[in-house]
Amino acid sequence: MMLLSVALGHHDANMAYCDGPQVRYIKFERVKQIKRFGFQGLQGWQEDVRSIWGLDVGAFDDVALGFDPGALPDDLKKHLSHLALHRLAFDQSKAERLAPALCDYLGLRQAWLVSHHYSHALSTWMQAPQPDVQIVIDGLGDGRPWSVYRGDKLVAMGHIQNGSIGWGMRDAGKLLGIKFGHYNDIAGKLMGLQSYGRIDTRYLAWLQRFDFLQLKEVWSYRHWRAYKQDALLAQLTALDWAATVHERMAELLLDFFKQFAHPTEVVAYSGGVAQNVIWNARLKAHFPKLVIAPHACDEGLSLGGLEWLRCQHGASALSLPDFPYDQSDTGVAAPGDDTVRQVAQWLAQGKIVGWYQGRGEIGPRALGHRSILMDPRLQNGRALVNAIKQRENYRPFGASVLSERFDDYFLGDQDAFMLLASTVRSAQFAAITHVDGSCRVQSVGPECAALRRLLLQFDALTGCPVLLNTSLNLAGKPIAATPESARQLFAQSPMDVMVIGDELLIKGSC
Numbered sequence: 001m002m003l004l005s006v007a008l009g010h011h012d013a014n015m016a017y018c019d020g021p022q023v024r025y026i027k028f029e030r031v032k033q034i035k036r037f038g039f040q041g042l043q044g045w046q047e048d049v050r051s052i053w054g055l056d057v058g059a060f061d062d063v064a065l066g067f068d069p070g071a072l073p074d075d076l077k078k079h080l081s082h083l084a085l086h087r088l089a090f091d092q093s094k095a096e097r098l099a100p101a102l103c104d105y106l107g108l109r110q111a112w113l114v115s116h117h118y119s120h121a122l123s124t125w126m127q128a129p130q131p132d133v134q135i136v137i138d139g140l141g142d143g144r145p146w147s148v149y150r151g152d153k154l155v156a157m158g159h160i161q162n163g164s165i166g167w168g169m170r171d172a173g174k175l176l177g178i179k180f181g182h183y184n185d186i187a188g189k190l191m192g193l194q195s196y197g198r199i200d201t202r203y204l205a206w207l208q209r210f211d212f213l214q215l216k217e218v219w220s221y222r223h224w225r226a227y228k229q230d231a232l233l234a235q236l237t238a239l240d241w242a243a244t245v246h247e248r249m250a251e252l253l254l255d256f257f258k259q260f261a262h263p264t265e266v267v268a269y270s271g272g273v274a275q276n277v278i279w280n281a282r283l284k285a286h287f288p289k290l291v292i293a294p295h296a297c298d299e300g301l302s303l304g305g306l307e308w309l310r311c312q313h314g315a316s317a318l319s320l321p322d323f324p325y326d327q328s329d330t331g332v333a334a335p336g337d338d339t340v341r342q343v344a345q346w347l348a349q350g351k352i353v354g355w356y357q358g359r360g361e362i363g364p365r366a367l368g369h370r371s372i373l374m375d376p377r378l379q380n381g382r383a384l385v386n387a388i389k390q391r392e393n394y395r396p397f398g399a400s401v402l403s404e405r406f407d408d409y410f411l412g413d414q415d416a417f418m419l420l421a422s423t424v425r426s427a428q429f430a431a432i433t434h435v436d437g438s439c440r441v442q443s444v445g446p447e448c449a450a451l452r453r454l455l456l457q458f459d460a461l462t463g464c465p466v467l468l469n470t471s472l473n474l475a476g477k478p479i480a481a482t483p484e485s486a487r488q489l490f491a492q493s494p495m496d497v498m499v500i501g502d503e504l505l506i507k508g509s510c
Contacts, residue, residue: 001315004060005305006045007119008067009298010038011184015045016302017053017060021319023306025362026052026328027299030481036182037478041071046107052328062313063111064095064305066119076105080113089143091154094118095308112309116141117157119304120270120296121149126303126320128291131268133261137253138271138297139166139184145215146271148260156260163216165249165273172242175221179392181476184272184297190242191276192395195436197243203227207248212256218248250282263287270304272297275364277421277440284413284420294324294363294417303362320362324417325369325448327360329481332501334358334450339502344457347375347467351496352384354472356486357450360479365418366471367442368400368451370479372495374431374468375458381431381468388493391475396434402455402465403443409466414443418469432468442469 006015016025028045029037031052039045046057057063069080079099087093095112103111120141121134134149141147145164148156158164166187173186176193180186206227210217217223221234224241228234234241261267266289274280274296284290293300310318320326335343335357343353355371366372372388374381376399386393398418406414409429412422421438432439444452459465472480474493480486483500490498490505498505 001062001313002055002060003062003064003306003309003313003315004049004057005064005114005302005309006066007298007301007305008039008042008045008065008071009301010040010068011036011182012298013038013045014299014302015049016306017049017055018306018310018315018318021316023303023318023320023326024053024328025303025320025326027362029478030327030329030360033478033481033485035476035478036184039067039071041073042067042106057107058109060109062309063108064114064119064309065098065106065111066114066116066301066305069113072102073105076102084113088113088115091115091118091147091157094152095312114305114308116301117144117147117271118149119301119308121147121268121304122307123270123295123300123304124268124291124293125307125318126323127293128266128268129317130266131291132265134268134270135257135260136271137165137269137273139164139170141271158213158215161216162213163219165215165219166271168215168219168245172219172221172245176238176242187272188275189392189395191246191278192434194239194242194246195396195434195438196394197239197241199247200240200244203241203244204248207245212252218252219245246278250279253279254282254286257283257287261287265289266291270296270300275419277419278438280419281412281421284415288413292417292419294361294365294367294419296419297364299363322359324362324367325359326362327481329360330483331359332357332483335499335502337453339499339504340450340453340457342504343497343499344454344461346497347373347454347458348461350375350378352388354486354490354495354498355451355454356472356480356483356498356500360481363417364471365398365442366469366479367416367418368444368448368469370472370481371400371451372470372472373454375462375464376429376432376466376468377464378431385431385468385470388495389470389473389475396439397432397468397470398440398442399429399432400442400444400451400455400467400469402452402459403445405459405465406441406443410439410441412441415441416443416445416447418442429466432466
């Protein structure tokens with residue numbers, strides 16, 4: 001049975017299909033090379049199915065879709081009733097079958113509009129097939145900012161009139177003057193910027209009056225202005241406000257999780273807020289079986305929608321055998337030993353290396369297949385990589401470390417997907433140490449074979465099993481998805497080396 005799932009959002013659009021158990025997946029921004037690419041209407045993606053996978057959309061037996069009903073042409077909106085949307089919003093259904101007129105418009109045999117939050121909740125199937133609890137927290141989906149599921153039952157949900165963590169972070173970032181190409185970039189930038197502020201313990205205590213059901217009040221800047229008793233003073237200390245509210249949210253999130261889950265349970269956590277590595281580390285310390293997918297944000301929606309279809313049809317369990325390296329972008333063969341040895345030598349000499357191997361990672365983090373790599377001990381390393389990335393100096397860089405050596409250099413829980421903040425133990429790692437002493441770290445095991453081989457060789461040369469690892473892109477651009485896009489990036493930046501499989505592009509004195 002051929003099943004297709006497409007998340008047709010205004011940003012981070014993606015799709016996945018299966019013909020049997022094995023799944024194919026693509027995030028549209030990779031092939032379009034437009035950051036956070038989304039569809040303004042409901043047409044155009046059908047041709048992408050043909051060009052990427054060589055399939056006609058009419059060949060699929062069933063299709064799950066996620067889209068904004070407002071994107072429908074006016075003459076077709078009558079075919080998606082307010083009652084159907086109400087059922088989705090209040091979990092009276094997980095999906096609504098689309099009328100024949102809508103299927104004809106989309107060129108499909110049959111299709112469903114699937115719940116946004118339930119698609120998030122199901123999207124961790126490759127890591128946690130049967131979690132005890134599924135918690136979804138984002139800006140807004142299905143008309144609500146958060147949802148809690150046990151099995152297929154919604155046991156609690158938020159109301160947007162009470163506020164949203166995602167929207168709160170967005171508005172806080174705008175207030176602080178964060179520059180952005182897309183509003184969804186703000187929260188990630190705020191996570192790094194707030195660390196430069198000072199937590200005001202008196203204001204933190206004052207915020208105790210608000211609980212998780214009062215998110216709008218927690219994120220309200222007017223409370224800070226009243227607390228400082230002067231608008232100018234409040235403005236001049238706004239970064240302290242952001243740091244204090246961020247700390248209060250960490251406390252509230254932990255209390256919230258404790259309401260709905262026990263520390264012994266498997267908790268699947270998704271939604272855009274699940275990308276906050278600082279809060280995630282706090283949660284992981286209390287919930288050791290916490291599962292967060294690298295695609296926790298909206299780019300995982302098609303994977304959740306596909307799982308809903310699979311369950312609907314009673315099909316075999318889905319499979320992503322190379323997860324998370326399963327983008328349907330242009331893959332290359334693994335590098336040979338001579339290439340790995342040569343690249344390790346260049347890194348040991350302080351060179352900055354672009355690294356394009358295998359297929360791309362699912363999710364926004366570079367996990368060793370689409371990476372820019374550097375020796376983390378370089379004292380001017382941050383400036384060198386920022387010159388390449390063309391991004392704000394206040395933002396932190398991630399790192400990759402051999403899994404068996406993690407505890408020698410970092411304090412915290414290990415994670416293969418760079419979703420937890422860890423404390424850096426060594427003062428020699430200035431390039432990867434954020435102002436608060438933290439780093440988001442990828443623990444590299446056998447599943448990332450090429451990067452692991454490189455780390456082993458670099459360790460043999462230098463005694464250091466750690467590399468700075470940031471995504472293979474420039475600011476405002478998506479991660480490279482073809483060898484040609486990697487070559488263009490190399491030509492446009494002061495990077496020293498680009499490695500594409502065994503192909504070596506070299507500048508300067510290398």
